[in-house]
Amino acid sequence: MNIIKTIACFCALLIPTLAYSQTTLRVATWLPPTSGQNDVVWPTWAKWVEDATEGRVKIELEYGSGHPKSMFGMVEDGVADVSFGVNGYLPGRFKLPAVVEIPAETSDPEALSVALWRVYLQHFESAGEFDGLKVLGMFVHGPGQLFTTFEVNDLADIQNKKIRTGGGVVNDLATRLGVVPVFAPVTKVYEMMQQGVIDGVFLPTQELKYSRLNEVVTDVTLFPSGMYTTAFTIFMNPDVFDDLSVADQQAIMSVSGEKLSALAGRSWGASDAQGLDAAKELGVRIKTLSVDDPITIAFGEKVKGMHADWIASVADRPIDAQAALDDLMRIAREYAAAQD
Known part of the structure:
Protein backbone atom coordinates (compact mmCIF):
# COMPACT_ATOMS: atom_id res chain seq x y z
CA MET A 1 0.00 0.00 0.00
CA ASN A 2 2.88 2.36 0.85
CA ILE A 3 4.47 1.56 -2.52
CA ILE A 4 1.25 2.48 -4.32
CA LYS A 5 1.03 5.75 -2.43
CA THR A 6 4.66 6.52 -3.25
CA ILE A 7 4.06 5.91 -6.95
CA ALA A 8 0.92 8.02 -6.85
CA CYS A 9 2.78 10.88 -5.21
CA PHE A 10 5.59 10.62 -7.78
CA CYS A 11 3.13 10.76 -10.65
CA ALA A 12 1.38 13.73 -9.09
CA LEU A 13 4.69 15.55 -8.98
CA LEU A 14 5.67 14.50 -12.50
CA ILE A 15 2.50 15.55 -14.32
CA PRO A 16 2.91 19.31 -13.71
CA THR A 17 6.55 19.04 -14.78
CA LEU A 18 5.55 17.49 -18.09
CA ALA A 19 2.74 19.96 -18.60
CA TYR A 20 5.10 22.91 -18.18
CA SER A 21 8.14 21.51 -19.97
CA HIS A 141 18.52 44.99 -46.05
CA GLY A 142 18.27 48.67 -46.92
CA PRO A 143 19.48 49.81 -50.34
CA GLY A 144 23.13 49.03 -50.96
CA GLN A 145 25.29 52.08 -51.58
CA LEU A 146 28.91 52.82 -52.49
CA PHE A 147 31.62 53.43 -49.86
CA THR A 148 35.11 54.27 -51.10
CA THR A 149 38.51 55.58 -50.07
CA PHE A 150 38.36 58.14 -52.90
CA GLU A 151 35.84 60.66 -54.20
CA VAL A 152 33.51 59.51 -56.97
CA ASN A 153 32.70 62.23 -59.51
CA ASP A 154 31.97 59.93 -62.44
CA LEU A 155 30.97 56.28 -62.69
CA ALA A 156 34.22 55.70 -64.56
CA ASP A 157 36.11 56.56 -61.35
CA ILE A 158 35.36 53.12 -59.91
CA GLN A 159 36.47 51.11 -62.93
CA ASN A 160 39.27 48.68 -62.14
CA LYS A 161 39.01 49.52 -58.44
CA LYS A 162 38.97 46.62 -55.97
CA ILE A 163 35.46 46.55 -54.53
CA ARG A 164 34.23 44.04 -51.96
CA THR A 165 31.09 42.15 -52.95
CA GLY A 166 29.00 39.69 -50.97
CA GLY A 167 27.84 37.27 -53.62
CA GLY A 168 24.63 36.89 -55.56
CA VAL A 169 23.41 39.45 -58.08
CA VAL A 170 25.83 42.07 -56.78
CA ASN A 171 28.65 40.12 -58.44
CA ASP A 172 26.95 40.65 -61.80
CA LEU A 173 26.57 44.31 -60.89
CA ALA A 174 30.30 44.54 -60.17
CA THR A 175 31.12 43.06 -63.57
CA ARG A 176 28.80 45.51 -65.32
CA LEU A 177 30.44 48.43 -63.52
CA GLY A 178 33.92 47.29 -64.48
CA VAL A 179 35.25 46.94 -60.94
CA VAL A 180 37.46 44.16 -59.62
CA PRO A 181 35.17 42.17 -57.30
CA VAL A 182 36.68 40.88 -54.07
CA PHE A 183 34.45 38.36 -52.31
CA ALA A 184 34.43 38.58 -48.50
CA PRO A 185 31.92 38.53 -45.62
CA VAL A 186 30.93 41.87 -44.14
CA THR A 187 32.77 40.94 -40.94
CA LYS A 188 36.10 41.20 -42.82
CA VAL A 189 35.49 44.52 -44.59
CA TYR A 190 36.87 46.82 -41.86
CA GLU A 191 40.21 45.02 -41.81
CA MET A 192 40.41 44.87 -45.61
CA MET A 193 39.68 48.59 -45.96
CA GLN A 194 42.11 49.48 -43.20
CA GLN A 195 44.91 47.48 -44.83
CA GLY A 196 44.22 48.78 -48.33
CA VAL A 197 43.26 45.36 -49.66
CA ILE A 198 40.13 46.89 -51.19
CA ASP A 199 39.31 50.39 -52.44
CA GLY A 200 35.62 50.29 -51.64
CA VAL A 201 32.55 48.25 -50.86
CA PHE A 202 28.87 47.95 -51.77
CA LEU A 203 26.83 47.91 -48.53
CA PRO A 204 23.80 49.52 -46.88
CA THR A 205 24.66 52.62 -44.87
CA GLN A 206 23.93 50.95 -41.53
CA GLU A 207 27.35 49.30 -41.80
CA LEU A 208 29.02 52.69 -41.47
CA LYS A 209 28.04 52.40 -37.80
CA TYR A 210 27.65 48.71 -37.01
CA SER A 211 30.82 47.62 -38.82
CA ARG A 212 32.58 50.93 -37.98
CA LEU A 213 33.29 51.56 -41.65
CA ASN A 214 32.96 55.30 -40.98
CA GLU A 215 36.49 54.96 -39.58
CA VAL A 216 38.05 53.58 -42.79
CA VAL A 217 36.17 55.17 -45.71
CA THR A 218 36.45 58.74 -46.94
CA ASP A 219 33.43 58.90 -49.25
CA VAL A 220 29.86 57.62 -49.45
CA THR A 221 27.92 57.89 -52.71
CA LEU A 222 24.15 57.53 -52.32
CA PHE A 223 22.10 56.45 -55.34
CA PRO A 224 18.41 57.48 -55.33
CA SER A 225 17.03 53.92 -55.14
CA GLY A 226 20.26 52.29 -54.05
CA MET A 227 22.49 50.08 -56.16
CA TYR A 228 21.05 46.71 -55.11
CA THR A 229 19.65 44.80 -52.14
CA SER A 271 19.30 51.55 -39.00
CA ASP A 272 20.58 53.10 -42.25
CA ALA A 273 19.99 56.63 -40.97
CA GLN A 274 22.11 55.86 -37.91
CA GLY A 275 24.95 54.78 -40.17
CA LEU A 276 24.87 58.05 -42.08
CA ASP A 277 24.87 60.01 -38.84
CA ALA A 278 27.94 58.08 -37.70
CA ALA A 279 29.70 58.88 -40.97
CA LYS A 280 28.89 62.58 -40.68
CA GLU A 281 30.30 62.66 -37.15
CA LEU A 282 33.71 61.58 -38.48
CA GLY A 283 33.67 63.93 -41.46
CA VAL A 284 33.09 61.34 -44.18
CA ARG A 285 32.09 63.02 -47.47
CA ILE A 286 28.52 62.10 -48.42
CA LYS A 287 27.35 62.65 -51.97
CA THR A 288 23.60 62.30 -52.51
CA LEU A 289 22.81 61.75 -56.18
CA SER A 290 19.62 62.99 -57.81
CA VAL A 291 17.68 60.95 -60.35
CA ASP A 292 19.03 63.13 -63.16
CA ASP A 293 22.65 63.15 -61.99
CA PRO A 294 25.00 61.88 -64.74
CA ILE A 295 26.25 59.15 -62.38
CA THR A 296 22.68 57.94 -61.76
CA ILE A 297 21.89 57.95 -65.47
CA ALA A 298 25.09 56.09 -66.32
CA PHE A 299 24.32 53.54 -63.60
CA GLY A 300 20.85 52.98 -65.07
CA GLU A 301 22.39 52.18 -68.43
CA LYS A 302 24.83 49.72 -66.89
CA VAL A 303 22.14 47.67 -65.13
CA LYS A 304 19.73 47.35 -68.04
CA GLY A 305 18.87 43.74 -68.79
CA MET A 306 19.51 42.34 -65.32
CA HIS A 307 15.91 41.16 -64.95
CA ALA A 308 16.19 39.27 -68.22
CA ASP A 309 19.45 37.75 -67.02
CA TRP A 310 17.77 36.53 -63.82
CA ILE A 311 14.93 34.96 -65.80
CA ALA A 312 17.46 33.13 -67.95
CA SER A 313 19.43 32.01 -64.88
CA VAL A 314 16.40 30.23 -63.35
CA ALA A 315 15.26 28.51 -66.53
CA ASP A 316 16.06 25.17 -64.88
CA ARG A 317 13.60 25.89 -62.04
CA PRO A 318 9.95 24.78 -62.42
CA ILE A 319 8.46 28.27 -62.10
CA ASP A 320 7.01 31.04 -64.23
CA ALA A 321 9.85 33.50 -63.69
CA GLN A 322 8.20 36.43 -65.46
CA ALA A 323 5.04 36.02 -63.37
CA ALA A 324 7.13 35.91 -60.19
CA LEU A 325 8.98 39.06 -61.19
CA ASP A 326 5.77 40.88 -62.06
CA ASP A 327 4.17 39.88 -58.75
CA LEU A 328 7.24 40.95 -56.79
CA MET A 329 7.28 44.43 -58.32
CA ARG A 330 3.51 44.88 -57.99
CA ILE A 331 3.39 43.75 -54.34
CA ALA A 332 6.36 45.92 -53.38
CA ARG A 333 4.83 49.02 -55.03
CA GLU A 334 1.42 48.46 -53.47
CA TYR A 335 2.83 47.73 -50.02
CA ALA A 336 5.10 50.77 -50.07
CA ALA A 337 2.23 52.98 -51.21
CA ALA A 338 0.02 51.67 -48.41
CA GLN A 339 2.68 52.59 -45.82
CA ASP A 340 2.86 56.21 -47.02
Whole structure:
Protein backbone atom coordinates (compact mmCIF):
# COMPACT_ATOMS: atom_id res chain seq x y z
CA MET A 1 0.00 0.00 0.00
CA ASN A 2 2.88 2.36 0.85
CA ILE A 3 4.47 1.56 -2.52
CA ILE A 4 1.25 2.48 -4.32
CA LYS A 5 1.03 5.75 -2.43
CA THR A 6 4.66 6.52 -3.25
CA ILE A 7 4.06 5.91 -6.95
CA ALA A 8 0.92 8.02 -6.85
CA CYS A 9 2.78 10.88 -5.21
CA PHE A 10 5.59 10.62 -7.78
CA CYS A 11 3.13 10.76 -10.65
CA ALA A 12 1.38 13.73 -9.09
CA LEU A 13 4.69 15.55 -8.98
CA LEU A 14 5.67 14.50 -12.50
CA ILE A 15 2.50 15.55 -14.32
CA PRO A 16 2.91 19.31 -13.71
CA THR A 17 6.55 19.04 -14.78
CA LEU A 18 5.55 17.49 -18.09
CA ALA A 19 2.74 19.96 -18.60
CA TYR A 20 5.10 22.91 -18.18
CA SER A 21 8.14 21.51 -19.97
CA GLN A 22 10.02 24.06 -22.05
CA THR A 23 11.94 23.98 -25.30
CA THR A 24 14.84 26.36 -25.89
CA LEU A 25 15.71 27.06 -29.51
CA ARG A 26 19.39 27.90 -30.06
CA VAL A 27 19.73 30.74 -32.58
CA ALA A 28 23.13 31.04 -34.26
CA THR A 29 24.12 34.57 -35.26
CA TRP A 30 27.26 35.84 -36.95
CA LEU A 31 26.69 39.56 -36.49
CA PRO A 32 27.79 41.64 -33.47
CA PRO A 33 25.34 42.25 -30.60
CA THR A 34 24.87 45.89 -31.69
CA SER A 35 23.54 44.96 -35.15
CA GLY A 36 19.86 45.50 -35.90
CA GLN A 37 19.35 41.77 -36.36
CA ASN A 38 20.65 40.95 -32.87
CA ASP A 39 19.49 44.09 -31.11
CA VAL A 40 15.97 44.29 -32.53
CA VAL A 41 14.86 41.41 -34.76
CA TRP A 42 15.85 38.38 -32.68
CA PRO A 43 14.73 39.84 -29.31
CA THR A 44 11.39 40.92 -30.76
CA TRP A 45 10.79 37.53 -32.38
CA ALA A 46 11.85 35.79 -29.16
CA LYS A 47 9.19 37.73 -27.25
CA TRP A 48 6.59 36.93 -29.91
CA VAL A 49 7.46 33.21 -29.79
CA GLU A 50 7.41 33.04 -26.01
CA ASP A 51 4.05 34.84 -25.83
CA ALA A 52 2.50 32.81 -28.66
CA THR A 53 3.57 29.49 -27.07
CA GLU A 54 2.61 30.64 -23.56
CA GLY A 55 6.19 30.26 -22.42
CA ARG A 56 6.71 26.74 -23.72
CA VAL A 57 9.31 27.82 -26.32
CA LYS A 58 12.15 30.19 -25.55
CA ILE A 59 14.93 31.61 -27.72
CA GLU A 60 18.61 31.70 -26.84
CA LEU A 61 21.11 33.65 -28.97
CA GLU A 62 24.55 32.17 -29.64
CA TYR A 63 27.02 34.82 -30.85
CA GLY A 64 30.15 34.33 -32.94
CA SER A 65 28.75 31.24 -34.61
CA GLY A 66 31.13 31.24 -37.56
CA HIS A 67 31.30 32.35 -41.18
CA PRO A 68 27.94 33.64 -42.47
CA LYS A 69 27.82 31.10 -45.29
CA SER A 70 28.11 28.23 -42.80
CA MET A 71 24.80 29.04 -41.11
CA PHE A 72 22.74 27.01 -43.58
CA GLY A 73 24.83 23.90 -42.97
CA MET A 74 24.91 24.39 -39.21
CA VAL A 75 21.13 24.37 -39.02
CA GLU A 76 20.75 21.49 -41.48
CA ASP A 77 23.21 19.44 -39.41
CA GLY A 78 21.54 20.30 -36.11
CA VAL A 79 24.48 22.26 -34.70
CA ALA A 80 22.05 25.17 -34.27
CA ASP A 81 18.25 25.18 -34.30
CA VAL A 82 17.63 28.52 -36.02
CA SER A 83 19.70 31.04 -37.95
CA PHE A 84 19.69 33.36 -40.94
CA GLY A 85 21.98 33.70 -43.92
CA VAL A 86 22.77 35.50 -47.14
CA ASN A 87 21.46 33.36 -49.99
CA GLY A 88 24.17 34.60 -52.33
CA TYR A 89 26.90 33.11 -50.15
CA LEU A 90 25.95 29.72 -51.59
CA PRO A 91 25.99 30.44 -55.34
CA GLY A 92 23.84 28.18 -57.45
CA ARG A 93 21.72 26.82 -54.63
CA PHE A 94 19.29 29.66 -53.92
CA LYS A 95 18.81 31.31 -57.31
CA LEU A 96 15.15 32.25 -57.06
CA PRO A 97 15.18 34.84 -54.23
CA ALA A 98 17.95 36.72 -56.08
CA VAL A 99 15.21 38.42 -58.12
CA VAL A 100 14.79 40.90 -55.27
CA GLU A 101 18.45 41.95 -55.39
CA ILE A 102 18.29 43.54 -58.84
CA PRO A 103 18.59 47.36 -58.99
CA ALA A 104 15.65 49.62 -59.85
CA GLU A 105 13.17 48.01 -57.45
CA THR A 106 11.64 50.17 -54.71
CA SER A 107 14.23 51.07 -52.10
CA ASP A 108 11.83 50.34 -49.20
CA PRO A 109 13.28 47.23 -47.48
CA GLU A 110 10.08 46.40 -45.61
CA ALA A 111 8.04 46.46 -48.82
CA LEU A 112 10.60 44.34 -50.65
CA SER A 113 10.81 41.87 -47.76
CA VAL A 114 7.05 41.36 -47.67
CA ALA A 115 6.94 41.05 -51.46
CA LEU A 116 9.74 38.47 -51.40
CA TRP A 117 7.96 36.40 -48.74
CA ARG A 118 4.67 36.38 -50.65
CA VAL A 119 6.40 35.51 -53.92
CA TYR A 120 8.32 32.75 -52.16
CA LEU A 121 5.07 31.16 -50.98
CA GLN A 122 3.31 31.54 -54.32
CA HIS A 123 6.11 30.84 -56.78
CA PHE A 124 9.34 29.62 -55.20
CA GLU A 125 8.54 27.23 -52.35
CA SER A 126 7.43 24.36 -54.59
CA ALA A 127 10.75 24.49 -56.49
CA GLY A 128 12.46 22.92 -53.47
CA GLU A 129 15.52 25.17 -53.23
CA PHE A 130 15.18 25.21 -49.45
CA ASP A 131 14.60 21.49 -48.95
CA GLY A 132 16.33 20.49 -45.71
CA LEU A 133 15.37 23.75 -44.00
CA LYS A 134 12.17 25.07 -42.46
CA VAL A 135 11.88 28.58 -43.86
CA LEU A 136 10.60 31.07 -41.28
CA GLY A 137 11.02 34.32 -43.20
CA MET A 138 12.82 36.21 -45.95
CA PHE A 139 13.99 39.80 -46.04
CA VAL A 140 16.33 42.33 -47.60
CA HIS A 141 18.52 44.99 -46.05
CA GLY A 142 18.27 48.67 -46.92
CA PRO A 143 19.48 49.81 -50.34
CA GLY A 144 23.13 49.03 -50.96
CA GLN A 145 25.29 52.08 -51.58
CA LEU A 146 28.91 52.82 -52.49
CA PHE A 147 31.62 53.43 -49.86
CA THR A 148 35.11 54.27 -51.10
CA THR A 149 38.51 55.58 -50.07
CA PHE A 150 38.36 58.14 -52.90
CA GLU A 151 35.84 60.66 -54.20
CA VAL A 152 33.51 59.51 -56.97
CA ASN A 153 32.70 62.23 -59.51
CA ASP A 154 31.97 59.93 -62.44
CA LEU A 155 30.97 56.28 -62.69
CA ALA A 156 34.22 55.70 -64.56
CA ASP A 157 36.11 56.56 -61.35
CA ILE A 158 35.36 53.12 -59.91
CA GLN A 159 36.47 51.11 -62.93
CA ASN A 160 39.27 48.68 -62.14
CA LYS A 161 39.01 49.52 -58.44
CA LYS A 162 38.97 46.62 -55.97
CA ILE A 163 35.46 46.55 -54.53
CA ARG A 164 34.23 44.04 -51.96
CA THR A 165 31.09 42.15 -52.95
CA GLY A 166 29.00 39.69 -50.97
CA GLY A 167 27.84 37.27 -53.62
CA GLY A 168 24.63 36.89 -55.56
CA VAL A 169 23.41 39.45 -58.08
CA VAL A 170 25.83 42.07 -56.78
CA ASN A 171 28.65 40.12 -58.44
CA ASP A 172 26.95 40.65 -61.80
CA LEU A 173 26.57 44.31 -60.89
CA ALA A 174 30.30 44.54 -60.17
CA THR A 175 31.12 43.06 -63.57
CA ARG A 176 28.80 45.51 -65.32
CA LEU A 177 30.44 48.43 -63.52
CA GLY A 178 33.92 47.29 -64.48
CA VAL A 179 35.25 46.94 -60.94
CA VAL A 180 37.46 44.16 -59.62
CA PRO A 181 35.17 42.17 -57.30
CA VAL A 182 36.68 40.88 -54.07
CA PHE A 183 34.45 38.36 -52.31
CA ALA A 184 34.43 38.58 -48.50
CA PRO A 185 31.92 38.53 -45.62
CA VAL A 186 30.93 41.87 -44.14
CA THR A 187 32.77 40.94 -40.94
CA LYS A 188 36.10 41.20 -42.82
CA VAL A 189 35.49 44.52 -44.59
CA TYR A 190 36.87 46.82 -41.86
CA GLU A 191 40.21 45.02 -41.81
CA MET A 192 40.41 44.87 -45.61
CA MET A 193 39.68 48.59 -45.96
CA GLN A 194 42.11 49.48 -43.20
CA GLN A 195 44.91 47.48 -44.83
CA GLY A 196 44.22 48.78 -48.33
CA VAL A 197 43.26 45.36 -49.66
CA ILE A 198 40.13 46.89 -51.19
CA ASP A 199 39.31 50.39 -52.44
CA GLY A 200 35.62 50.29 -51.64
CA VAL A 201 32.55 48.25 -50.86
CA PHE A 202 28.87 47.95 -51.77
CA LEU A 203 26.83 47.91 -48.53
CA PRO A 204 23.80 49.52 -46.88
CA THR A 205 24.66 52.62 -44.87
CA GLN A 206 23.93 50.95 -41.53
CA GLU A 207 27.35 49.30 -41.80
CA LEU A 208 29.02 52.69 -41.47
CA LYS A 209 28.04 52.40 -37.80
CA TYR A 210 27.65 48.71 -37.01
CA SER A 211 30.82 47.62 -38.82
CA ARG A 212 32.58 50.93 -37.98
CA LEU A 213 33.29 51.56 -41.65
CA ASN A 214 32.96 55.30 -40.98
CA GLU A 215 36.49 54.96 -39.58
CA VAL A 216 38.05 53.58 -42.79
CA VAL A 217 36.17 55.17 -45.71
CA THR A 218 36.45 58.74 -46.94
CA ASP A 219 33.43 58.90 -49.25
CA VAL A 220 29.86 57.62 -49.45
CA THR A 221 27.92 57.89 -52.71
CA LEU A 222 24.15 57.53 -52.32
CA PHE A 223 22.10 56.45 -55.34
CA PRO A 224 18.41 57.48 -55.33
CA SER A 225 17.03 53.92 -55.14
CA GLY A 226 20.26 52.29 -54.05
CA MET A 227 22.49 50.08 -56.16
CA TYR A 228 21.05 46.71 -55.11
CA THR A 229 19.65 44.80 -52.14
CA THR A 230 20.64 41.45 -50.62
CA ALA A 231 18.23 38.58 -49.99
CA PHE A 232 18.38 36.88 -46.57
CA THR A 233 16.53 33.82 -45.34
CA ILE A 234 15.59 32.99 -41.74
CA PHE A 235 15.36 29.24 -41.24
CA MET A 236 15.01 26.41 -38.71
CA ASN A 237 16.03 22.78 -38.54
CA PRO A 238 12.94 20.90 -39.81
CA ASP A 239 13.41 17.98 -37.41
CA VAL A 240 13.48 20.34 -34.44
CA PHE A 241 10.36 22.05 -35.79
CA ASP A 242 8.60 18.69 -36.27
CA ASP A 243 9.44 17.65 -32.69
CA LEU A 244 7.40 20.55 -31.35
CA SER A 245 3.72 20.08 -30.63
CA VAL A 246 1.35 21.05 -33.42
CA ALA A 247 0.10 23.88 -31.24
CA ASP A 248 3.61 25.28 -30.83
CA GLN A 249 4.41 24.84 -34.52
CA GLN A 250 1.33 26.86 -35.40
CA ALA A 251 2.15 29.45 -32.74
CA ILE A 252 5.69 29.95 -34.06
CA MET A 253 4.52 30.30 -37.65
CA SER A 254 1.85 32.78 -36.56
CA VAL A 255 4.65 35.18 -35.54
CA SER A 256 7.00 34.28 -38.39
CA GLY A 257 6.39 34.35 -42.15
CA GLU A 258 5.25 37.75 -43.37
CA LYS A 259 5.23 39.27 -39.88
CA LEU A 260 8.87 38.33 -39.24
CA SER A 261 9.92 39.27 -42.77
CA ALA A 262 8.38 42.73 -42.42
CA LEU A 263 10.02 43.22 -39.02
CA ALA A 264 13.46 42.31 -40.35
CA GLY A 265 13.20 44.51 -43.45
CA ARG A 266 11.88 47.43 -41.43
CA SER A 267 14.54 47.09 -38.73
CA TRP A 268 17.46 46.80 -41.15
CA GLY A 269 16.21 49.78 -43.13
CA ALA A 270 15.68 51.94 -40.04
CA SER A 271 19.30 51.55 -39.00
CA ASP A 272 20.58 53.10 -42.25
CA ALA A 273 19.99 56.63 -40.97
CA GLN A 274 22.11 55.86 -37.91
CA GLY A 275 24.95 54.78 -40.17
CA LEU A 276 24.87 58.05 -42.08
CA ASP A 277 24.87 60.01 -38.84
CA ALA A 278 27.94 58.08 -37.70
CA ALA A 279 29.70 58.88 -40.97
CA LYS A 280 28.89 62.58 -40.68
CA GLU A 281 30.30 62.66 -37.15
CA LEU A 282 33.71 61.58 -38.48
CA GLY A 283 33.67 63.93 -41.46
CA VAL A 284 33.09 61.34 -44.18
CA ARG A 285 32.09 63.02 -47.47
CA ILE A 286 28.52 62.10 -48.42
CA LYS A 287 27.35 62.65 -51.97
CA THR A 288 23.60 62.30 -52.51
CA LEU A 289 22.81 61.75 -56.18
CA SER A 290 19.62 62.99 -57.81
CA VAL A 291 17.68 60.95 -60.35
CA ASP A 292 19.03 63.13 -63.16
CA ASP A 293 22.65 63.15 -61.99
CA PRO A 294 25.00 61.88 -64.74
CA ILE A 295 26.25 59.15 -62.38
CA THR A 296 22.68 57.94 -61.76
CA ILE A 297 21.89 57.95 -65.47
CA ALA A 298 25.09 56.09 -66.32
CA PHE A 299 24.32 53.54 -63.60
CA GLY A 300 20.85 52.98 -65.07
CA GLU A 301 22.39 52.18 -68.43
CA LYS A 302 24.83 49.72 -66.89
CA VAL A 303 22.14 47.67 -65.13
CA LYS A 304 19.73 47.35 -68.04
CA GLY A 305 18.87 43.74 -68.79
CA MET A 306 19.51 42.34 -65.32
CA HIS A 307 15.91 41.16 -64.95
CA ALA A 308 16.19 39.27 -68.22
CA ASP A 309 19.45 37.75 -67.02
CA TRP A 310 17.77 36.53 -63.82
CA ILE A 311 14.93 34.96 -65.80
CA ALA A 312 17.46 33.13 -67.95
CA SER A 313 19.43 32.01 -64.88
CA VAL A 314 16.40 30.23 -63.35
CA ALA A 315 15.26 28.51 -66.53
CA ASP A 316 16.06 25.17 -64.88
CA ARG A 317 13.60 25.89 -62.04
CA PRO A 318 9.95 24.78 -62.42
CA ILE A 319 8.46 28.27 -62.10
CA ASP A 320 7.01 31.04 -64.23
CA ALA A 321 9.85 33.50 -63.69
CA GLN A 322 8.20 36.43 -65.46
CA ALA A 323 5.04 36.02 -63.37
CA ALA A 324 7.13 35.91 -60.19
CA LEU A 325 8.98 39.06 -61.19
CA ASP A 326 5.77 40.88 -62.06
CA ASP A 327 4.17 39.88 -58.75
CA LEU A 328 7.24 40.95 -56.79
CA MET A 329 7.28 44.43 -58.32
CA ARG A 330 3.51 44.88 -57.99
CA ILE A 331 3.39 43.75 -54.34
CA ALA A 332 6.36 45.92 -53.38
CA ARG A 333 4.83 49.02 -55.03
CA GLU A 334 1.42 48.46 -53.47
CA TYR A 335 2.83 47.73 -50.02
CA ALA A 336 5.10 50.77 -50.07
CA ALA A 337 2.23 52.98 -51.21
CA ALA A 338 0.02 51.67 -48.41
CA GLN A 339 2.68 52.59 -45.82
CA ASP A 340 2.86 56.21 -47.02
